[in-house]
Amino acid sequence: MHRHSDNPEFESASDLLLETPITCPYCWESMDIVIDRSSAAAEYVEDCQVCCQPIVISFTTLADGLDIRVKREND
Ligand SMILES: [Zn+2]
DSSP: OOOOTTOTTOOOSOTTEEEEEEEOTTTOOEEEEEEETTSSEEEEEEEOTTTOOEEEEEEEEETTEEEEEEEETTO
């Protein structure tokens, strides 16, 4: 991962990137993920930072925010 230590004024990359907390459906640990809102809806897989299992993350853009869902890959 790149650090921006030479630029302390570094601003959030884009309003399209939203950091949001989720709960792992395997180990129930809380963690933050970053959602790319450049598309209105998407589904993708991200490995849990704790148990390394594949979490299926899906989101839909709503008028007043995002509807974010997480589930196990085999559900
Ligand atoms: Zn986990």
